[in-house]
Amino acid sequence: MTQPPLAPGCAATATCSPNAPTSDGCRTLRLAGKPPKYIGIDVDNTFHTYDAAAMAKNRRAFRKLVESGYRPVLVTGRMLKASLGVLDDLYTDGVYRGYPGVYQNGATVYNELGELIVTVSFSKSFIRDVCDILEEHRLGAHVLFQAPNEYYALAHDKDLTELLARNLNLPSPVIESTADEICGAEITHILCYRFDKVQLYMDAKPEVDYVAREGAMEITCINPPRVNKLEGLRALLGHENAESGDFAFIGDGSNDVEALQASQWSFAVGNASDSVKASAKNVLEETNDQAAFAKMAQLLYGINVE
Known part of the structure; x- marks a missing residue:
């Protein structure tokens, strides 16, 4: 009633x-x-x-x-x-x-x-910088890049990124991609495991170049600024x-x-x-x-x- x-x-x-x-x-x-x-x-x-x-x-x-x-x-x-x-x-x-x-x-x-x-998507330069950090420091398994309807990850460490995706109950397969392919996509959201490890190498400024909010399971959600x-x-x-x-x-x-x-x-x-x-x-x-x-x-x- x-x-x-x-x-x-x-x-x-x-x-x-x-x-x-x-x-x-x-x-x-x-x-x-x-x-x-x-x-x-x-x-x-x-x-x-x-x-x-x-x-x-x-x-x-x-x-x-x-x-x-x-x-x-x-x-x-x-x-x-x-x-x-x-x-x-x-x-x-x-x-x-x-x-x-x-x-x-x-x-x-x-x-x-x-x-x-x-x-609202990230600048291509921001995504390129993140990909360079991930490749140089072998942190690719820590990050899933999202477009409005797809997930991307750097080609190495695919098993680990798939495990991360399953733990987050993501419904679609992760698209194994090169840095150029990820930079060519419209990336609107990033999921990062242990963001502190990636952030150590970033020149970009929080709340200026990106917005980061920590969630469950040590996953940080990263968005373009002012989003x-x-x-x-x-x-x-x-x-x-x-x-x-x-x-x-x-x-x-x-x-x-x-x-x-x-x-x-x-x-x-x-x-x-x-x-x-x-x-x-x-x-x-x-x-x-x-x-x-x-x-x-x-x-x-x-x-x-x-």
Whole structure:
């Protein structure tokens, strides 16, 4: 049964607490007026979980949000086709096919027809410098280069790069490539294992020439400068003629911080780090394995899938 969303300032359950508690210490859900139409959803360690029951619950909440006229969209570091597996029946039933959505941390953005409306790629000189470092110092196995729909790796150490790809659950085979071939592709995102080893040899400056955010399993996601999930989401909202700040957001990682800070309806899941929780307006006690996304849908939109 669908329940009405909580009004601003009303008490929530103890499963959600604001980042800055009120003076009397009570736990309240911090809302900023009417819940927004758009909901940006991080995938890994937020919407996605290996707990089958929790994953099914999250999908039911997503479905009910769509049926209620809201617009939940994936906003993730994954590429589009690496994200489709988490949708399952949402995809097969045509409820949501991954678009509109924001992918590769904002480097690629798709409209409601599945067309790319934003593609931000690295300069050829940056990719050439990275390839030279990898070849000179025999670090090729540490890096996967991504175009909007393909993965590339330097030709040596193929077995190790394939192992890295499998550990990341990447859906498509890695294309074994020369440095010239990689430089000729439109590289929008880089996955690097033990980035500290590569960074030692780089002249490029972080936050100036590239953006790097560390994720799980010692994997660092690297994007072109000024690329992040917030800017990708703003581009999507602008394309749909929606207000740039009119969105909710839920996430867990360092690549979610800008969006969590900007949204007036932001939620960090319970398994997020303390620094990420500090950037959100609300913090859920539920983790991704406890269907934190479904809890957010209940608290903010009155969507109940119990």
